[in-house]
Amino acid sequence: MKNKVITISREFGSGGRTIGKKTAKRLGIACYDSELIQKTAEESGFDAQYIQDAGEYAPSGLFANLSNRAFGPTNEDYLWKIQYQMISRLAEEGPCVIVGRCADYILKGKADCLRAFIHADLAFRAQRIVNVYGEREQSPEQRIKDKDRRRAAYHRFYTDMKWGHAQNYDITLNSGTLGIDHCVDLLVMLYEQGSFAGKDGNA
Amino acid sequence: MKNKVITISREFGSGGRTIGKKTAKRLGIACYDSELIQKTAEESGFDAQYIQDAGEYAPSGLFANLSNRAFGPTNEDYLWKIQYQMISRLAEEGPCVIVGRCADYILKGKADCLRAFIHADLAFRAQRIVNVYGEREQSPEQRIKDKDRRRAAYHRFYTDMKWGHAQNYDITLNSGTLGIDHCVDLLVMLYEQGSFAGKDGNA
Numbered sequence: 001m002k003n004k005v006i007t008i009s010r011e012f013g014s015g016g017r018t019i020g021k022k023t024a025k026r027l028g029i030a031c032y033d034s035e036l037i038q039k040t041a042e043e044s045g046f047d048a049q050y051i052q053d054a055g056e057y058a059p060s061g062l063f064a065n066l067s068n069r070a071f072g073p074t075n076e077d078y079l080w081k082i083q084y085q086m087i088s089r090l091a092e093e094g095p096c097v098i099v100g101r102c103a104d105y106i107l108k109g110k111a112d113c114l115r116a117f118i119h120a121d122l123a124f125r126a127q128r129i130v131n132v133y134g135e136r137e138q139s140p141e142q143r144i145k146d147k148d149r150r151r152a153a154y155h156r157f158y159t160d161m162k163w164g165h166a167q168n169y170d171i172t173l174n175s176g177t178l179g180i181d182h183c184v185d186l187l188v189m190l191y192e193q194g195s196f197a198g199k200d201g202n203a
Numbered sequence: 204m205k206n207k208v209i210t211i212s213r214e215f216g217s218g219g220r221t222i223g224k225k226t227a228k229r230l231g232i233a234c235y236d237s238e239l240i241q242k243t244a245e246e247s248g249f250d251a252q253y254i255q256d257a258g259e260y261a262p263s264g265l266f267a268n269l270s271n272r273a274f275g276p277t278n279e280d281y282l283w284k285i286q287y288q289m290i291s292r293l294a295e296e297g298p299c300v301i302v303g304r305c306a307d308y309i310l311k312g313k314a315d316c317l318r319a320f321i322h323a324d325l326a327f328r329a330q331r332i333v334n335v336y337g338e339r340e341q342s343p344e345q346r347i348k349d350k351d352r353r354r355a356a357y358h359r360f361y362t363d364m365k366w367g368h369a370q371n372y373d374i375t376l377n378s379g380t381l382g383i384d385h386c387v388d389l390l391v392m393l394y395e396q397g398s399f400a401g402k403d404g405n406a
Contacts, residue, residue: 164368172369173373178393
């Protein structure tokens with residue numbers, strides 16, 4: 001019997017992580033995000049901040065990476081492998097919510113996954129990241145574009161899936177128009193209905 | 204006070220029209236699709252079948268159309284204008300569900316719209332169109348690819364929006380994994396919560 005897992009991909013600033021945490025809390029199941037990074041760090045011996053950067057960003061040198069690969073796996077490849085194993089194991093241990101980290105791809109066939117993507121328009125996200133993370137030297141719009149581009153590149157590099165295309169998910173939600181709490185309501189409802197039993201072979 | 208309208212774009216065979224009709228029935232509001240085509244036909248004097256084809260398909264001669272435009276608006280442009288006016292008027296008359304016809308684009312700023320996109324994987328849709336529409340000479344997979352390509356081209360030509368990109372919608376749903384009735388549940392829930400009050404300026 002495969003565990004039910006909600007995977008959440010999200011645009012930076014869309015509140016995807018908050019939605020994941022609130023959904024998990026309402027359902028009484030675990031939520032993995034920064035905790036996951038920490039665990040990875042413990043297993044790999046890499047510094048936690050380095051892992052956060054490497055796991056989030058396809059490095060600015062994607063091409064550099066490709067050439068590095070001529071000499072064997074890179075650090076990013078090694079981290080990818082550890083995260084892959086960890087996410088697979090967490091999904092085996094029990095039902096949970098996993099935010100980011102290509103969990104949707106990693107768990108294909110291994111869990112009864114509800115694959116969600118959270119997005120919002122730029123203005124909503126810009127305002128939100130200033131509220132949540134505070135002002136930075138770089139404008140919020142630039143921070144968003146930069147972070148989204150890196151996430152999309154990372155996803156594409158390791159999974160060959162197009163990040164943010166409706167067809168890759170069971171549900172995508174605009175947190176800016178629907179509101180974060182309503183997004184939580186919808187995910188909780190779907191989870192409780194048990195309506196993602198892999199009818200198309202996703203699980 | 205703007206009316207609440209659910210607009211549904213959908214991949215061919217995904218059950219988007221069925222979801223629209225069931226949602227409207229549950230909510231006790233009107234649903235426009237083939238009825239809309241009929242009304243358009245009555246107003247324009249065009250043949251109903253011709254309108255169905257022209258409204259659904261960006262004609263195989265998109266380039267031909269472009270050159271035709273050197274001599275003024277084409278029939279397709281005329282139909283677009285009529286549909287544009289009709290959809291705007293229907294949304295003014297009362298809350299409703301509108302399936303297809305770029306209603307999401309047309310009603311921007313004119314109604315309190317919930318913009319939904321329904322999709323499913325190819326195998327699910329292939330089986331469904333054979334069940335619903337019967338066998339044809341062309342394979343179901345080929346019929347689907349053909350129809351989707353034309354819908355996407357029509358949408359892009361008249362709206363400059365990318366069809367099927369999560370960012371263009373408030374919610375996208377995979378009817379193949381979630382099931383048609385659960386998609387209806389979600390849309391009904393969102394409508395009743397009144398949670399699409401245009402927080403990002405969509406309405």
